[in-house]
Amino acid sequence: MSVRFAGMSMILPKGIRRTALQPEHLLPRFRRLGYVRNAAQANPVSKKNNLIQKGYSSLERLRGIRFKRALMAGIQWFSHYRQEVDRINVFPVPDGDTGKNMHHAFQAASKAMEPVKSGDVSECAWAAARGALMGGRGCSGMILSGFFSGFAEGIGERRTITAEDFVRALQIGSLRARERVEHPRAGTILSVGEAAAHKASEAAQRTQNVFEVLQAAWQGAQKALNQTPQQLPELKKHHVVDAGGQGLVYFFEGLVRYSRRQSLDARAARHDLPAIASGPREMKVAAFTQHKFCTEFLLSAQELKPEKLRRILAPLGEHLMVASAPGGVFKIHIHTQDPDLVFARVEPCGAVTWRKVDDMEKQHHDTLKMEKGRTDGTHRIADGQHM
Secondary structure, eight states, X not given: OEEEEXXXXXXXXXXXXXXXXXXXXXXXXXXXXXXXXXXXXHOTTOTTOHHHHHTSOOOSSBOHHHHHHHHHHHHHHHHTTHXXXXXXXXXXXXXXXXXXXXXXXXXXXXXXXXXXXXXXXXXXXHHHHHHHHHHOOHHHHHHHHHHHHHHHHHHXXXXXXXXXXXXXXXXXXXXXXXXXXXXXXXXXXXXXXXXXXXXXXXXXXXXXXXXXXXXXXXXXXXHHHHHHHHHOXXXXXXXOOOHHHHHHXXXXXXXXXXXXXXXXXXXXXXXXXXXXXXXXXXXXXXXXXXXXXXXXXXXXOTTOOHHHHHXXXXXXXXXXXXXXXXXXXXXXXXXXXXXXXXXXXXXXXXXXXXXXXXEHXXXXXXXXXXXXXXXXXXXXXXXXXXX
């Protein structure tokens, strides 16, 4: 139910009767809580109502329930494109699993958010961060969990968030994601996330509408994604954008679609990523001969510092990432040639409670076979149409 006074439209919270209102003294408090909108925003047929014309709601303060639904929408939208993100994965190694690894992180975040019933943005954000950290796989999953952790850190203990809060969370999320990477490079998911935060910050100078700022973040991320082939030679060679960055853009797009009340169904999704130049990726297998095993594990060690773990493991491989969780738990990712040596070196530090080792050379060969089969199948269909 809504009431109008002093040229304003007020959305009444549950339990407050129209006759019990004293507008003059309630207005400041209701405006602060986000229940009050100006008259132009409240009128859905006003020609001046740009927000309605753009298709999304006017919202100056985002509460926990809508925050949770928005994240779920972004995760759902990404899931439609998971395999296509795998298909353009050529950096840092062409093992064709970026979409799968991001999917693991997203799904773990979604599952962790499910039990959250309160309207508290902070509780939901921290649940998603814990889930993404535990469920993330590979470089992309670890980086994505860094975004989630930093985002939750930026929100802090806030029960609701404004556009400024959203921008701060994006900025800290981008920073924490970069800190996860041993040798960050431009033209990756890091560049895309940082561009999203930058454009969101610019938009927040013009509007207090959270969804408008979100729209700007998505547009900034898309623009940065389109520039990634010029920043990374590996991408330019194969005429693709960065796979992790593309996955993040799809996630942002899902958030925007939620804000616009657009369909999130698979039938609404496009599947129009450009084909990789010259058919399947003919990357040299020699690229895997030095550190071909993607090794990940959870380490329980109460008194251990992340810096010590990095000193122990850095000489054993590349793409080392160390993330800490409450309770003295560490999530470690490294590409190495000798996983057994990695586990032997950390054994004195604590207990390994979970481990996973993937042969990236085998993954690469499997990816090439799948792409060749898809290409052959396309050719057979085309030939049949001419018969």
